[in-house]
Amino acid sequence: MNSIEDSIRLFKEQLEKIRAYGHAMGIMYYDMETVMPPAAAELVGDTLGLLSEAEYRLQTDESFLSAMNEILLHPDEVDEITLCEAKRTNEERERIACIPVDEYVQAQIDQTAAFNAWQKAKLNNDFASFLPHLEKLIETTKRFALYYKPDAPVYDTLLDQYEKGLTTETADRFFLQVRSALVPLIEAIQKNGYQPDTSFLDQPYPLDKQRELTRYLMQVMRMDPERTACGEVEHPFTTDFTKNDVRITTHYYENAMQSSMYSVIHEAGHATYELNIADEIARSPLGTGVSMGVHESQSRFYENIIGRSEPFIESIFPKLKELFPAQLEGVTPHMFYLAVNKAEPSLIRTEADELTYALHVMVRYELEKKLFDGSLKACDLPEAWNKLYREYLGVEVPDDTHGVLQDSHWSGGSFGYFPSYAIGSAYGAQLLAKMEQELDIWAFVKEGNLQPIMDWLTERIYRYGCRLDPKDLMEQAFGAPFDPSYYTKYLTAKFSGLYHLS
Numbered sequence: 001m002n003s004i005e006d007s008i009r010l011f012k013e014q015l016e017k018i019r020a021y022g023h024a025m026g027i028m029y030y031d032m033e034t035v036m037p038p039a040a041a042e043l044v045g046d047t048l049g050l051l052s053e054a055e056y057r058l059q060t061d062e063s064f065l066s067a068m069n070e071i072l073l074h075p076d077e078v079d080e081i082t083l084c085e086a087k088r089t090n091e092e093r094e095r096i097a098c099i100p101v102d103e104y105v106q107a108q109i110d111q112t113a114a115f116n117a118w119q120k121a122k123l124n125n126d127f128a129s130f131l132p133h134l135e136k137l138i139e140t141t142k143r144f145a146l147y148y149k150p151d152a153p154v155y156d157t158l159l160d161q162y163e164k165g166l167t168t169e170t171a172d173r174f175f176l177q178v179r180s181a182l183v184p185l186i187e188a189i190q191k192n193g194y195q196p197d198t199s200f201l202d203q204p205y206p207l208d209k210q211r212e213l214t215r216y217l218m219q220v221m222r223m224d225p226e227r228t229a230c231g232e233v234e235h236p237f238t239t240d241f242t243k244n245d246v247r248i249t250t251h252y253y254e255n256a257m258q259s260s261m262y263s264v265i266h267e268a269g270h271a272t273y274e275l276n277i278a279d280e281i282a283r284s285p286l287g288t289g290v291s292m293g294v295h296e297s298q299s300r301f302y303e304n305i306i307g308r309s310e311p312f313i314e315s316i317f318p319k320l321k322e323l324f325p326a327q328l329e330g331v332t333p334h335m336f337y338l339a340v341n342k343a344e345p346s347l348i349r350t351e352a353d354e355l356t357y358a359l360h361v362m363v364r365y366e367l368e369k370k371l372f373d374g375s376l377k378a379c380d381l382p383e384a385w386n387k388l389y390r391e392y393l394g395v396e397v398p399d400d401t402h403g404v405l406q407d408s409h410w411s412g413g414s415f416g417y418f419p420s421y422a423i424g425s426a427y428g429a430q431l432l433a434k435m436e437q438e439l440d441i442w443a444f445v446k447e448g449n450l451q452p453i454m455d456w457l458t459e460r461i462y463r464y465g466c467r468l469d470p471k472d473l474m475e476q477a478f479g480a481p482f483d484p485s486y487y488t489k490y491l492t493a494k495f496s497g498l499y500h501l502s
């Protein structure tokens, strides 16, 4: 019989090994998305398959699990962090231990193949070539969800994976509330006919100057250069290995400088969360953001609520003028503010404005629900996608590249992820309301000093990592239950002002 000290030691040593495998695979995924040549895909897929098999064996190893159980059985004899690590590890174990090892490994290999097939399909507007991969991923996702929770609706299990506690019922209610507030607002804007001048954005902005802007924005976002880096990819994302290695990515378009500008602020928002996790849990499985909803609440808070505010534009405008004097000749901060807040139904989610964004998410949410309750077949996705874009956003989808193939999520097996973008936006609006009561935030933003805001969020959210469940964490930060009406009120006030609606 091992003593509790032995169990703790064994448990921690094994966690360190699991972390190392995760680290190696994470670097490979980062490499795959940034610089890997296409022909390496097969070898990388095989290596990832072997590494994930080894990781799976570590996670399901008997001695590791019995050490973990000893800890869970003696909560009074272990410190709080170790106990919390054991609880989180147990939750993770329950999710994967029900999957036979060969199926688990095969799923990793299939995912790499699907991701590569999707990249080609998107490039060639060829949904048919991606379809068999997508069908396989959906089938596997369904099977794994049922291994884990045989009696639960599959889509609820998937939602819970990205935002613990979120169910279809809550998400339905949330989206209904958001949609009924946004649709009339969007219609009023379209009826009113006014649109800001955006012509100065639609001209060439040299890429080397855009890269310089990225470096400047990373400074504004307080990103420590010793602990962060920025890569270039097709679809920007952030990845973290510990709080000492957080990598953001962006994509530059010569004729749309605002695209990379806001990608950088968005991804830097994700990074800020990771960079401010408490040191004591930095290398622990607790040392990362708690859920995708909370993560997106931070990225979208900095991107939209701060980054698209007039005080923020005023604070960075001298730098914009310095980098792009010819392009911004005669442009004022106010004109820039109006232009980057132009609200107009469009085709591409990642380029969507703050107001119509949630409708893009709703399209994906409705389709995912149907894919997993069996009422929609993958082969009918393009048609269903185009129909919902017509219905929700009033736009005609010209081809699958600008439609169903635009996002990478499904090709990575991430089903149930999208709602977290909208939930996160709503979290952000409620955080703003609370922050405004306690902090003169717009005065800080105007002088380009985001530190007090980051300190406020670190104290209430970042430092905890995964120590609290998302619901408890956010209720603690809000000082109240989650209430989506903060989000609809925030958008109504902002866009009524921008579009002179009474």
Ligand SMILES: [Zn+2]
Residues within 6 Å of the ligand: 266, 270, 296, 299
């Ligand atoms: Zn994000």
